[in-house]
Amino acid sequence: MTALHSPFEEAAEVTMVHLTGAAAAELTLDPPNWSEQRQLAHRMLDDIFDHLETLRDQPAWQPVPAHVRDSLREPLPRLPQGEERAYQDFLHNVLPYASGNRHPRAWGWVRGNGTPFAMLAEMLAAGMNTHAAGGQQAATYVEEQTIAWLAQVMEMPVGSSGIFVSGGTMANLLGLAVARHAKAGFDVREEGLQGTHQALVVYGSTETHMWAQKSLEFLGLGRRAFRRVPVSENFQIDTEAFQQQVRCDRAAGFRPIAVIANAGTVNTGAIDDILTLKKICEEEDLWLHVDGAFGALLKFSPEYRHLVAGIELADSLAFDLHKWMYLPFEVGCLLVRDAKAHADAFAAQASYLEKANRGMLANGLPFSDRGIELSRGFKALKVWMSLKAYGTETHGQLIAQNVEQAAHLEMLIRKHHKLDLLAPRVMNVVCFRYRPQDHMGVEEMNKINREIVLRLQESGEFVVSGTLLRDDYALRVANTNHRSRMEDFAALVEAVVRHGDDLCSGASPASM
Numbered sequence: 001m002t003a004l005h006s007p008f009e010e011a012a013e014v015t016m017v018h019l020t021g022a023a024a025a026e027l028t029l030d031p032p033n034w035s036e037q038r039q040l041a042h043r044m045l046d047d048i049f050d051h052l053e054t055l056r057d058q059p060a061w062q063p064v065p066a067h068v069r070d071s072l073r074e075p076l077p078r079l080p081q082g083e084e085r086a087y088q089d090f091l092h093n094v095l096p097y098a099s100g101n102r103h104p105r106a107w108g109w110v111r112g113n114g115t116p117f118a119m120l121a122e123m124l125a126a127g128m129n130t131h132a133a134g135g136q137q138a139a140t141y142v143e144e145q146t147i148a149w150l151a152q153v154m155e156m157p158v159g160s161s162g163i164f165v166s167g168g169t170m171a172n173l174l175g176l177a178v179a180r181h182a183k184a185g186f187d188v189r190e191e192g193l194q195g196t197h198q199a200l201v202v203y204g205s206t207e208t209h210m211w212a213q214k215s216l217e218f219l220g221l222g223r224r225a226f227r228r229v230p231v232s233e234n235f236q237i238d239t240e241a242f243q244q245q246v247r248c249d250r251a252a253g254f255r256p257i258a259v260i261a262n263a264g265t266v267n268t269g270a271i272d273d274i275l276t277l278k279k280i281c282e283e284e285d286l287w288l289h290v291d292g293a294f295g296a297l298l299k300f301s302p303e304y305r306h307l308v309a310g311i312e313l314a315d316s317l318a319f320d321l322h323k324w325m326y327l328p329f330e331v332g333c334l335l336v337r338d339a340k341a342h343a344d345a346f347a348a349q350a351s352y353l354e355k356a357n358r359g360m361l362a363n364g365l366p367f368s369d370r371g372i373e374l375s376r377g378f379k380a381l382k383v384w385m386s387l388k389a390y391g392t393e394t395h396g397q398l399i400a401q402n403v404e405q406a407a408h409l410e411m412l413i414r415k416h417h418k419l420d421l422l423a424p425r426v427m428n429v430v431c432f433r434y435r436p437q438d439h440m441g442v443e444e445m446n447k448i449n450r451e452i453v454l455r456l457q458e459s460g461e462f463v464v465s466g467t468l469l470r471d472d473y474a475l476r477v478a479n480t481n482h483r484s485r486m487e488d489f490a491a492l493v494e495a496v497v498r499h500g501d502d503l504c505s506g507a508s509p510a511s512m
């Protein structure tokens, strides 16, 4: 072996011996010494728990410094560096530079924090390393049960079908794929969209998340098939305009198939009038797909579930457990009211996956039949274990707490003469801006507020994001954070005004 000149020499040597199989005739990646592996494992757990326990003392986010970026650009490791070296590199070059969503003062975009317990569940799922397409194994029953529990939380009928996927985008995409298959009027799976059939069109408000555009492109319908219906002052879909557009499209020879209802838009948390949309869908024979990425989780809360009344009537409902159930990435969920329609859109056969009455493939591969993926991990485990550990009650209380914190922030903004609320707050999303003087123009205000968002992030104080509401740039707080306290929101108001005042008194916005 060539001489090693790294501090990890010893560990690397151990690994070399292990991989070259000095003791055994054949290679394996199991540890040569299980008790040493256990020690490393315990140290890893201690380190990550120290990290999580002290999150509040760490920056909310920090950029990756140039020297760390350099260290992460390495030649392909041909020889073993050793587990210790790999772990130390993780500790020093990876762990400190996360995406700024776990901290108590992080409310950017819509991202949950993760929980220590669900992290452990992830570890156990990886330990089991189960292939969760279905078949005779506990994971199948755990996922079916967890889907049934979530259908119950969402007040969807018993027997609704469902699947866990990577996130909201994927859950929504699959929901639209089911809608396309169910409502196209021809066999899309057999014929594809290459034929001479009527062009299919889908509706959703101008506030619909970008997943819709990507999904329509991906499903072969094309961007033009997405009819963007205008919204009211409150950013809710104009239901009359929607119905009129459906009728115009039909008269012009298109085939309307589905509407996407928002139960919590990404920008402001606006909730469409889902009961009216359902009625129109019945009249017009359309599929009702609800994007409840985070809003649907309000169903956990007895105080606030009325806000999303009607989502239980959806033909398909997508939501994210890695948002407002606070679970670690990734896990989203699609529920489909008609289990047959769900399977019809995806189920496929192959001789090498033949369903049997006995053995590992007894009962087939239900999760392969409800989506695109065959190989899939055991995402359900962290959902199942978290629901068992904390119950729906705790989740409902946490969600209510987040809504009440957002209401508190709204109140602080309304009271502050230098802050403007830019959209009605319905649930956990608050959009506002710094406005030092009444006469300041929109462009200048937008520049200042963009800079405030960056300064909040770069100072490590807070992670908030921004968005454009019509022409106004808004600071956006989406509170899906189980670690935040009321005092964090008062601190945010103070910091926004402080950065805004600094900007107005010092660097001119033009130089930003």
Ligand SMILES: Cc1ncc(COP(=O)(O)O)c(C=O)c1O
Binding pocket: 109, 110, 166, 167, 168, 169, 170, 209, 211, 264, 265, 266, 291, 292, 293, 294, 320, 332
């Ligand atoms: C309303 C809404 N729909 C869909 C998505 C996409 O979800 P994901 O990021 O899990 O793919 C988001 C993400 O924030 C969202 O807010």
